[in-house]
Amino acid sequence: MPPVPPVPPMPSVSPAPVLIEQQIDFASAGFLCAILIIASGTGITYMVTGRALQPVTDLSKEIEEIDENNLYRQVQVPPPKDEVASLSVSFNRMIHKLEKSFLAYKHFSANAAHELKTPLAAMLARIEVVQLSDPPILEEYTEALEDMRSNVERLNSIVNDLLQMNSNMNGFRRVIFGANELFETIISEFFLEIQRKHIHIEVHLEDVMLYGEKNLLHQAFSNILHNAIKYNKENGSIRITAVHHSDTTCITFADTGIGIPEDQIDKIFDPFYCVDKSRSRELGGNGLGLSIVKAVIDKHDGSIQVQSEAGVATTFVIQLPNSQSIL
Ligand code: ATP
Ligand code: MG
Numbered sequence: 001m002p003p004v005p006p007v008p009p010m011p012s013v014s015p016a017p018v019l020i021e022q023q024i025d026f027a028s029a030g031f032l033c034a035i036l037i038i039a040s041g042t043g044i045t046y047m048v049t050g051r052a053l054q055p056v057t058d059l060s061k062e063i064e065e066i067d068e069n070n071l072y073r074q075v076q077v078p079p080p081k082d083e084v085a086s087l088s089v090s091f092n093r094m095i096h097k098l099e100k101s102f103l104a105y106k107h108f109s110a111n112a113a114h115e116l117k118t119p120l121a122a123m124l125a126r127i128e129v130v131q132l133s134d135p136p137i138l139e140e141y142t143e144a145l146e147d148m149r150s151n152v153e154r155l156n157s158i159v160n161d162l163l164q165m166n167s168n169m170n171g172f173r174r175v176i177f178g179a180n181e182l183f184e185t186i187i188s189e190f191f192l193e194i195q196r197k198h199i200h201i202e203v204h205l206e207d208v209m210l211y212g213e214k215n216l217l218h219q220a221f222s223n224i225l226h227n228a229i230k231y232n233k234e235n236g237s238i239r240i241t242a243v244h245h246s247d248t249t250c251i252t253f254a255d256t257g258i259g260i261p262e263d264q265i266d267k268i269f270d271p272f273y274c275v276d277k278s279r280s281r282e283l284g285g286n287g288l289g290l291s292i293v294k295a296v297i298d299k300h301d302g303s304i305q306v307q308s309e310a311g312v313a314t315t316f317v318i319q320l321p322n323s324q325s326i327l
Contacts, residue, residue: 119151
């Protein structure tokens, strides 16, 4: 057998240095590109969202500048009719309502302070007059005491009315009850005044049932009837009616009294407002009766309207929701 020639060794395959370099270049370029894309993407997103949210940032800055001292300020409504614009409009509306109730509250406090100050100042003046007499005689003491008594009574009635008006009507619980029974009680409470003025009262309730907080409605209807008697003429008349409708019950008080001038009808529900202050004082009024009525009717989700002709007549119309429209 001839000898087998030796097999030459296989050359070892090693990567070409050029190819490796190319691979490294490609990887680092890809990495750089990715970083560039991420960075520019972030930048663009930041710019775009920043610009889109700019109106929100402006709005929040403007809102932060509004406090109890500048509630009259309004935020700017951006021109495009988008969500931010509608948010700005709603905010302006809310701030306007807040301003109104803030002013009403300030006005109320000022009036209350004034009304309380008047009898206090009168009492102080009376005491000083007595102290000036040297020595005061018994009559002066008696007169001063009588005067102070009427001022204390006035203070007491104002404070009671204020407490009633500002009580948060705790324990508000509506029940269904007969209008007949309620008005019988209320009218009997004013029996003497009705007789003294020879007022004729007509009542048409037709077994209507009312739905509400009995004590509060008693107070409200009592205040309206008391006005109808107080501001009525001798031999005048008052007509009380209640009519049941599908959703509401309508109660009216019509009197043939002195009436209310047209330009003052809107103001009579304001606390301490009296058309004729001295006359109301003479009759022992504080101008709080109708404010209490309004608070009670609002609490019942009802409404109250007034029609009046000065010197002729006044009618109060109250609408109270029925039980089925609430339950
Ligand atoms: P108060 O009720 O606190 O004793 P008041 O009767 O003066 O005092 P309101 O009941 O709030 O106060 O009434 C406000 C004003 O409205 C009255 O001062 C009166 O001028 C006018 N007014 C109310 N009801 C009538 C009415 N039926 N006829 C004419 N004027 C009325
Ligand atoms: Mg009154």
